[in-house]
Amino acid sequence: MTANHEKGTTAIETEANRTYLRKNRSNRIGCLWVPDLPLSALARIDPTLGDRPTAIVQEENLYARVVVCNPQARSAGVVPGMTAAAAHSLLPDLIVRPFCATSVRSAQAALLDVARSFSPRVALEPAGEICMDLNGLENLFASEQKLGSALLAKTRKIGLDARAGIAATKLCARLAARTTGGLQVVPSGKERAFLAPLAIDLLPDSAKLQENLHRFGITRLGALADLPPKGLSLRLGPAGLRLWRQARGEDDDPLVAMPLPKRMQEETDCDHPIGKMEPLLFAVQHVVERIFARCETLGFSVRSLFLSLGLDPTGTDERSVQSACATVDVSSWLELIKTSLEKTPPRQPVVRVGIEAETTAVRHTQLDLFARRNPGRSAPKLDDTLARLTALAGQDRVGTALPVDTHLPGGFVMAPFSLKTSGGKSPQQPERLSEPPLRAIRPALRINIHFDKKKPVYIQGDRLAGRVLRIRGPWRLEGNWWQVDEIDRDYYEALLANGASYRLYRDRLSDQWYADGIYG
């Protein structure tokens, strides 16, 4: 290396150091990180998993690969990247669960709550860690060790086994959390020494740079820090130089505090298992009121609620309650929840009530003097009514009837009722024939037919009877051969002497006759 070059390097280093020290003189950042978060989050929701070998896959299909597994599974040879089938072949008792984004979000929200309980400035990092600004807490805790211990104690309370790191920079704090079994505090000014033995793979968001560094044979942050910055800058550009500075513990990446969440989450543990509806609704009401109080403070309205009821001794009852329009009317929401719980009560006594609210900003609209009143304003009442009807009649009997794509006459399905009108022809609109309308007889009436020389002459049933004047058919309908309820019918149209026209069919499988419609 030439003298000039060395001189240049020293100049860069000194300037960078000065800037860094100026910025970070008394900065302290804390970081919370939960290893194998999807697994911990799942275990938090489902305590039955306990210490059983468990693996999480991205999605449930044949080629699903293990994303993360617990130590019990790892000890049997299960590793991330392995197919679920392969993992099962190694460990038949392995519990395989699909990745649950909700549980992860819920765990992160809980962690954020913990962090917020210490500092108003918290941030969720892309890699899943939660960083917080710890400046000013030195007067509340005797040492950073005690502060860290308090953080960990609180995370344990929410059912998560987190790691904590405290350092002068965000990166150091993050790496401190990721490389410890509990709490790691990096004293100010010792950042470079702390980072030196760590693998460069721990650096976030720099896959391409890491690939280049690996090609150069640089695997530790210490080795990276020892490279000449000018040469590195020439080869890896500003990003390389930034990485080099990070490797030296010089990180001026600011902590960008998060805004308040769009989802509100509250939960409560019951003092004793609740087996009856009234006390359960009472407990639910408390949680709902807390959530709505928060929402109201922030000017949020609630679009839907997700209930997670912890059951005794194990298990969870999860359900969501939707409203046609967002509202903060607590009584409406409680009515919806009540209807839902009364229709399908929890199968076991409840020990924990958790509610997550999907929030949205309250909309203010200018009322129109001439327009009809927006039916959406009565949405809570409509929802209430629909919920009651569903509870009475059953899920599949309330909604809007839509024709289905089938040869079977009169086939339809129930779609959820919606205030929105489709405005246009249904894609499966039946063809309009130039014939009288048919009124369906549901269920079809069983009838007897009297024949004369194989020709139907008289029809007799519960509510119909008559001499056959004319009969058309058969039109054969065979279908659903792959299902248990196979169909094999011959359809006819019969004009009776009394002037009525019926649609009849013979079930060829049972050789029974039915009338299932009357024309006109």
Next chain:
Amino acid sequence: MTRYIELRCRSAFSFLSGASDPEDLVDAAADAGVQAVALSDLNGLYGAPRFYRAAREVGIRPLVGAQLSLSGGSRLLVLVKSRPGYKNLCRLITRGHADNPKGQSQISLEAIEPYAEGLLCLTGGALDRALKNGTGKQLLEKLRQIFGSKNVFVEISRHLKRRQADLNHALTGLAAHAGLPVVATNDVRYAYPRGKRVLDVFTCLRHKTRLDEAGRNLASNREQYLKSPAQITALFRDFPKAVENTLRVAERCEFTLDNLGYQFPDYPAPAGETSFGYLRRLVQRGARSRYRPIEPRHSAQLNKELAIIAKLNLSGYFLAVWDICRYCKERGIVVQGRGSAANSAVCYALGITAVDPVGMELLFERFLSEQRGQWPDIDLDLPSGEKRESVIQYVYRRWGGGRNRSEPRVAMTANLITYRQRSAVREVGKVLGLEERRLAKMLEVSQATGKELDEAAAVAGLDARDKRVQLLVELCEDIQHLPRHLGQHCGGMVMCKGRLDEVAPLEPAAMPGRTVIQWDKDDCSDLGIIKVDLLGLGMLKAIEDALPLIKTHEGVEVDLAHLPQNDPQVYALLQRADTVGVFQVESRAQMNTLPRMKPKNFYDLVVEVAIIRPGPIVGKKVHPYLRRRAGKEPVTFPHPLLEPILRRTLGIPLFQEQAMRIAMEVGGFDVGEAEEMCRAMKHKRSKEHKLKQFVKLKEGLQKRGLQPPIVEQIVSSLGSFFGPYGFPESHAASFALIVYASAYLKAHHPAAFYCSLLNAWPMGFYHPATLIKDAKRRGQTIRPIDVNHSGWSCKIESDGAVRLGLRFVRGLRRPAGMQIESEQAEGAFKNLLDFHRRCDLRENERNTLAALGAFGKMGLDRRAALWQVAALESSGKGLLERIRPPEERCPLPRMTAAQRTQADYQNCGMTTGPHPLAHLRDRLRTQGVLPLASLERLPNGRWVTIAGVIITRQRPGTAKGMCFITLEDESGLANLVITPNIFKQNRLLLVSSPGLVVIGPLERHEGVIHVKGRHFNPLNLSMEPSIPQSRDFR
């Protein structure tokens, strides 16, 4: 008397629109008492040959037709009245497919007009649709203009659907108004009602949906089967005329596929000479050069063959094939006839084949005879790749019908892809809505254990009582062997004297500039259309590339036609199974057989090639033959009459020719019958036909005085193993020549052998990494890639070492590699900057070369090169070059030996340096792991611990679940044998780990060594992702 002919009938050759084989439709027609049926598939005559063949056998008249997709989306049925009509239909179908994506066809009514002669039109769906749109009258008028009033029929069908009554009413009214006759059809989609289920499955596949969601895409009932005249008459009792009209239509359709008017193109003989005279002259000239001297037996055979060729008027065909071979030889392209052509002395004399059939006592009748009833089939092996393509293009140019091919005369044959168990289970299961995971497991179980699908379903966790699971099993059985789609045969070409698109419909192939005839090779053969197979063979390319290398670097001119016979070094190499890279005998099974077989002459190679095949293995012929060969079992013959036929194979029938000879010389068959028997044995579908042939053979043998037990023994011996895998002796002989040639090159010219083998890759059995290690073990120097020495391809350097080519550098584009090669000619690259200035490479390409050490000769170790290459990126080219910073000392650590090996594997998939295991040897030694080469010195039964990288995994269907794995370390290869139970216990490790540590007893048997794997551990290789993919279960 038949009162009805079915005129609209789709087979499964309508691809997902019909559900029955043509043969099944014929059976149904026979059952229903229908005297004639028109097969009218969608936009093609794909099934016509099979329909014709089957119909002819049962005495049903096969009418020819097709449903043409019109531009508006409707379809028109046209039936062929006469030969001109057939020509027109072929051209219409060809035109419909032209300019449309593969598998799709569309034609306008205007385009049909010039080709309407000789065709009848049934209005079908086209008129139904027009009626809905209110344009029925106009369409009918238009059709009348195109086809003529007498040739248009208004078609009505009755499938017990409500709307059909109204539609038929409207159609008959329209017909009456237009004065056109009405004709009844049943628009058949399946032979029997049961076929509706298959059609429903196909419909779902066509619409990419499941049965539960298919809705009205499925037909409402199963009435579209082939109905009897009585049923149709009853159905149309109010329209008797419509039924009667079907007879009138059928009477007018006189054309059948009996005579397509196909003629093989004439070969332009020299002036004043007939093509036969020219052929005879060429044969005589060739014979003089081949046979030195020509003996009476040679002359007799040649004269016999020429007489048959003259009688069958095949001179043009032989001359055309000779012309292709001449073209190849003039351009230095190695060409060799294979298959039954090697039975012909004329082919040998013309230089088409390289095996002397007279000397080898091969059976000419297997190739050609008067009674054979089939055209001869000549397959030519060519070097795979560009040269083969150049030959195909030559055929197009020579016989293809002009520069712009406006009159197509040449096309490739089709390759019919049918449903197999795997595809059937996957697709039917999907349609039934069964869990994909379970289906895969079911298949896996079925294939691993040979269990039937229903048993396998239960193991896979599917409830065998579930209706859908039962249906899955039934439907898979039903759709197996039904056509799935049409592909292009890899090298079959048909040529025609006139327009080929008037003989058969053509379709554009996926490859630009290629057209495909709608029939496969068997269909062509049945209809008398001659094809020539131009097949690519990687080893021929390697051999072809090796010859000039040998001449340049060793000064030796190797003439493949005159290689030294019975070369001891070649046979020594083969006997010790040192055959990595040698054609056909490099597989693990072959390598295990060679030390027991100990081939000593060419015929032994012929047997070696033929014996490791599914037929002889399943027929349990391998071990008896080897035992007899080793003198451990007496050579016996089932009957003295068979001795002359089976003598050369020690009493064990191995070849198709032997089966034919037994049938002819003992069973009393004539040549045609014997050929028919062989074809029946090969055919997978016609079990009944096969049985008939065996009964006939038994009768023939018994007439000859053979006792029933002996007859049974002979027939079961032939039937048990020939099947579809029977191997002709002539084919084995042609392959044996290439075996000998490649072994000769390996034994005498290893540098050229390995160099050309590497350049011809991908081919053969092993990855180049294994070939390189094999070369090194044999003392052949292989040098690494270097930008100042490596060309695009591997080459031999002045000292005889092989230099790896840039073609193996991962991610290096060919033009970039070629640029490096061309710049080398301008002078060596002085330094990296010089290289950068002269070669326009991408960043990743330069990085890869640096990581490979390709700049090593410039005094740069790999890391230093990487450091400098990275700096080049920011300095740019041109103006920026001038302000490039001064070079600095590299601050990076040098690569360790293991890291260099890893970099080699990462960047070119192989290394010329130490084997990955060499870096682990010290650690392995402490664990008691033996080098693989040391196994040769250990006694039988000794328990050993070995380790290596897996280079092949095999679990052949014939091995009853046994698994065979080949390991490689720095000292050599070793074979593992794993029993089904142990495989099951260690399945995951065995199929997924790139390397293994294995413990088990060593087994030594007749010179073959293997280790019976009992305990396994993964081999911890730090470079796992870079290790080349092993050859697994192929």
